[in-house]
Amino acid sequence: MENQTILVIGATGNVGRHIVTRLSDLGVSVRALSRDPARDPARRPAGVTAVTGDLSHPETLREAAAGADAAFLLWPFRTAEGADAAVAALASQVPRIVYLSAISVRDEAPPEQNGMWGQVEQAIERSGADWTFLRAGGFATNALGWADEIRSQGVVRWAYGQAARSLIHERDIADVAVRALTDAKHSGAKYVLTGPEAVTQADQARLIGEAAGLPVRWEETPAEEVLGQLAASTGDEAFAAHALHYWASLVARPEPVTPTVQEVTGHPARTFAEWARDHADDFRPR
Ligand SMILES: NC(=O)c1ccc[n+]([C@@H]2O[C@H](COP(=O)([O-])OP(=O)(O)OC[C@H]3O[C@@H](n4cnc5c(N)ncnc54)[C@H](OP(=O)(O)O)[C@@H]3O)[C@@H](O)[C@H]2O)c1
Numbered sequence: 115m116e117n118q119t120i121l122v123i124g125a126t127g128n129v130g131r132h133i134v135t136r137l138s139d140l141g142v143s144v145r146a147l148s149r150d151p152a153r154d155p156a157r158r159p160a161g162v163t164a165v166t167g168d169l170s171h172p173e174t175l176r177e178a179a180a181g182a183d184a185a186f187l188l189w190p191f192r193t194a195e196g197a198d199a200a201v202a203a204l205a206s207q208v209p210r211i212v213y214l215s216a217i218s219v220r221d222e223a224p225p226e227q228n229g230m231w232g233q234v235e236q237a238i239e240r241s242g243a244d245w246t247f248l249r250a251g252g253f254a255t256n257a258l259g260w261a262d263e264i265r266s267q268g269v270v271r272w273a274y275g276q277a278a279r280s281l282i283h284e285r286d287i288a289d290v291a292v293r294a295l296t297d298a299k300h301s302g303a304k305y306v307l308t309g310p311e312a313v314t315q316a317d318q319a320r321l322i323g324e325a326a327g328l329p330v331r332w333e334e335t336p337a338e339e340v341l342g343q344l345a346a347s348t349g350d351e352a353f354a355a356h357a358l359h360y361w362a363s364l365v366a367r368p369e370p371v372t373p374t375v376q377e378v379t380g381h382p383a384r385t386f387a388e389w390a391r392d393h394a395d396d397f398r399p400r
Pocket residue numbers: 123124125126127128129130147148149150167168169170188189190191214215216217250251252253255256
């Protein structure tokens with residue numbers, strides 16, 4: 115591993131920052147890509163090379179990836195527009211791409227139903243590079259959206275408290291990514307990644323309170339009210355409606371749990387309680 119060079123796109127994000135640290139600990143030569151590496155240099159481990167790049171400008175990716183052995187890719191946009199050019203630029207330089215996709219992509223579904231994530235997967239398949247797709251379920255970090263309300267009022271006002279989700283710890287995604295980036299035996303794998311158990315949203319709020327040492331209560335809120343809030347905050351009414359409909363379905367039918375994190379990494383997937391302990395400070399008054 116010591117003589118490998120790996121480019122990490124999204125290196126400043128929830129998942130990417132752990133990939134950078136783990137690879138660096140393993141002695142891999144890491145290039146951490148950001149649109150503005152000067153923004154937060156203190157978070158980058160010593161020895162990691164900061165590179166400037168933008169997924170919207172493929173030529174910057176070509177330069178950042180030149181001579182590397184593999185690249186970690188995420189696609190932080192709402193549509194796949196520009197993905198073919200970005201992926202082609204990467205594939206012209208690296209033989210292997212590990213892509214952070216989503217659990218919603220299904221091989222048996224028509225491509226138009228697999229949305230942006232499926233289209234980026236297709237662009238990678240077309241590129242000729244070896245690939246591994248990490249089809250992640252909902253991230254536990256999504257619960258950070260409740261942090262302001264918990265901090266200021268000790269409450270989560272949201273819909274469908276009994277919806278049960280198998281949210282995944284970002285460190286587990288990073289651990290799987292590191293395996294796939296450093297070992298070609300994962301080429302061609304489509305890993306469906308979840309947390310180790312389905313936890314209701316009301317229990318998630320309770321576990322955050324326990325971890326942070328704060329009283330946190332769940333206040334069940336009418337779906338129409340949450341729909342309006344979500345549509346306003348995302349600017350995407352169709353997305354908000356789809357999300358509400360999906361959460362409603364999870365009351366009767368909890369999200370599935372896969373054993374893939376354990377199978378790939380050799381350690382069990384981290385629980386939501388562990389995630390809440392790791393992020394306790396994010397929910398405490400500042
Ligand atoms: N949240 C979920 O439940 C979920 C589930 C499945 C899949 N996903 C996927 O996970 C990804 C988000 O991962 P995350 O939470 O680790 O990221 P994040 O914390 O949201 O950070 C976004 C990252 O993308 C980088 N970025 C944004 N625009 C860029 C651009 N134009 N060019 C290059 N880099 C750019 C940012 O880097 P700089 O700002 O430093 O440039 C940052 O490192 C998304 O692609 C999402 O589709 C999310």
